Amino acid sequence: EVQLVESGGGLVQPGESLRLSCAASGFTFRSYWMSWVRQAPAKGLEWVATIKPDGSQMFYVDSVKGRFTISRDNAKNSLYLQMSSLTAEDTAIYYCAREARISDYWGQGTLITVSS
Amino acid sequence: DVVMTQSPLSLPVTLGQPASISCRSSQSLVYSDGNTYLTWFQQRPGQSPRRLIYKVSARDSGAPDRFSGSGSGTDFTLKISRVEAEDVGIYYCMQATHWPFTFGGGTKVEIK
Numbered sequence: 064e065v066q067l068v069e070s071g072g073g074l075v076q077p078g079e080s081l082r083l084s085c086a087a088s089g090f091t092f093r094s095y096w097m098s099w100v101r102q103a104p105a106k107g108l109e110w111v112a113t114i115k116p117d118g119s120q121m122f123y124v125d126s127v128k129g130r131f132t133i134s135r136d137n138a139k140n141s142l143y144l145q146m147s148s149l150t151a152e153d154t155a156i157y158y159c160a161r162e163a164r165i166s167d168y169w170g171q172g173t174l175i176t177v178s179s
Numbered sequence: 180d181v182v183m184t185q186s187p188l189s190l191p192v193t194l195g196q197p198a199s200i201s202c203r204s205s206q207s208l209v210y211s212d213g214n215t216y217l218t219w220f221q222q223r224p225g226q227s228p229r230r231l232i233y234k235v236s237a238r239d240s241g242a243p244d245r246f247s248g249s250g251s252g253t254d255f256t257l258k259i260s261r262v263e264a265e266d267v268g269i270y271y272c273m274q275a276t277h278w279p280f281t282f283g284g285g286t287k288v289e290i291k
Binding site: 065098100107108109110113122123124125155159164165166167168169171172 | 180186212214216218220222227228229230233234239271273275276277278281282283284285
């Protein structure tokens with residue numbers, strides 16, 4: 064059974080950094096593109112970033128470029144999102160999702176709240 | 180960026196009746212490999228999104244067959260043949276042909 068479990072969320076102050084993790088199981092992680100998608104409170108979905116299976120290429124939405132870094136450790140079956148210079152606009156549930164163009168499985172999400 | 184426009188914003192439906200959601204893109208979603216990467220997701224209250232339809236019309240193995248997707252180019256539709264109580268939630272379309280991937284604003288399906 065495919066499982067994606069996000070962790071690392073919490074309350075942070077504006078300007079701080081945070082790293083999210085997504086533990087994958089039930090499939091051959093190293094073979095799949097992986098993505099992060101976020102959802103601000105009571106808002107719609109926003110794609111954030113995607114990484115190739117071998118980690119050689121990453122794609123980002125403009126609003127996080129230069130602040131967020133998506134990465135992966137295929138030996139640990141884990142996906143990461145390093146976030147820096149956080150603002151209130153980054154407050155959201157962050158989901159990891161398997162695949163890029165067809166996003167077939169999603170985790171339950173982890174909530175990031177940026178507030179002073 | 181490709182703008183995805185969903186309508187209606189809210190869709191009150193009688194149980195057992197059909198429902199239809201429209202999704203229009205600001206550019207063609209046909210990718211260079213010939214596929215059209217238009218996906219429909221269902222998000223029930225308090226849950227994470229769940230894929231229903233991918234590549235316009237391919238139904239997910241776990242999705243009931245009352246859900247169907249159609250369309251081409253820039254104009255797409257999600258249909259529910261007979262709405263059931265468990266279909267309440269917000270439905271999103273997403274294009275994954277052009278970077279950055281973008282979502283529609285969502286359509287809230289509720290029971291009358």
